[in-house]
Amino acid sequence: MNYKPNDIFFPWLPFYSLLKREVLRFTSIATQTVITPIVTASLYLFVFGVHLGGQLSILEGFSYIQFVVPGLILMGVVTNAFANTSSSLFFYRYLGSVVELLVTPIGAFRFSLAFTLAAMLRGITVGVVIWLISMLFTDLPWANPVMSFMFIFLTSFLFAQFGLIAAILSNTFDALAMYTNFLIVPLIYLGGMFYPISMLPSAWQTISRFNPIFYMMDGFRQSVLGEGDIPIRLSLAIAAALALAAWVIASYMIWKGKRLRL
Numbered sequence: 001m002n003y004k005p006n007d008i009f010f011p012w013l014p015f016y017s018l019l020k021r022e023v024l025r026f027t028s029i030a031t032q033t034v035i036t037p038i039v040t041a042s043l044y045l046f047v048f049g050v051h052l053g054g055q056l057s058i059l060e061g062f063s064y065i066q067f068v069v070p071g072l073i074l075m076g077v078v079t080n081a082f083a084n085t086s087s088s089l090f091f092y093r094y095l096g097s098v099v100e101l102l103v104t105p106i107g108a109f110r111f112s113l114a115f116t117l118a119a120m121l122r123g124i125t126v127g128v129v130i131w132l133i134s135m136l137f138t139d140l141p142w143a144n145p146v147m148s149f150m151f152i153f154l155t156s157f158l159f160a161q162f163g164l165i166a167a168i169l170s171n172t173f174d175a176l177a178m179y180t181n182f183l184i185v186p187l188i189y190l191g192g193m194f195y196p197i198s199m200l201p202s203a204w205q206t207i208s209r210f211n212p213i214f215y216m217m218d219g220f221r222q223s224v225l226g227e228g229d230i231p232i233r234l235s236l237a238i239a240a241a242l243a244l245a246a247w248v249i250a251s252y253m254i255w256k257g258k259r260l261r262l
Helices: 010-027 030-052 064-095 098-102 107-134 145-169 173-189 202-208 212-225 232-256
Strands: none
Touching (some): 010 030, 010 064, 030 064, 030 107, 064 098, 064 107, 064 145, 064 212, 107 145, 107 232, 145 173, 145 232, 173 212, 212 232
């Protein structure tokens, strides 16, 4: 099919091509990008579901495995959305092929949107599969499915943007890995994944409220179980504000383009 320059779809062709390329990039190595995090989450489910899940209860009316599953789902979304954009854009920079993208008539908005949608697809896919596997161990009430979707959407979007920012700021593979190893993973584990912050001493509760992942973790768990530490609308508002701020920063950095070449 031939497209004319004035065709309404013509300006979006580079975007569609880049989006397709990004989706094919992670699906072509699904063993590494999708199956590996699912296996890791399944081991958590096995430990908490078979050995500890039925013996412990830290939230009245729910088993420990029911408390942990929403955290595992969100962890899969966070780490995979971040990994997809950060690794992909960094490799473009490292190989010098980012120049080919910069000379296409795609624009900063469509450029970031293509990377973002592919990352969100990967993160949400992993999260959904983790939920399906968790059904072998426990049932979740899904108190507010609409809010659950909104938290998953905002979380995947936020960390896709953060992945773009990290890829632009990093000049080496080690620097890029530091974002995951020394920032994202600690924030996940300290964000109430395995415990409600109401169990912590008051000082640590205050510190936990400066952890952005806490609001997404608590809000998503509350939308699933119907119980949480803070009002769900507050968690949603903070997640939306963080996502918007990250999108503005990532889009500005791509638009300026100063650090896109290594």
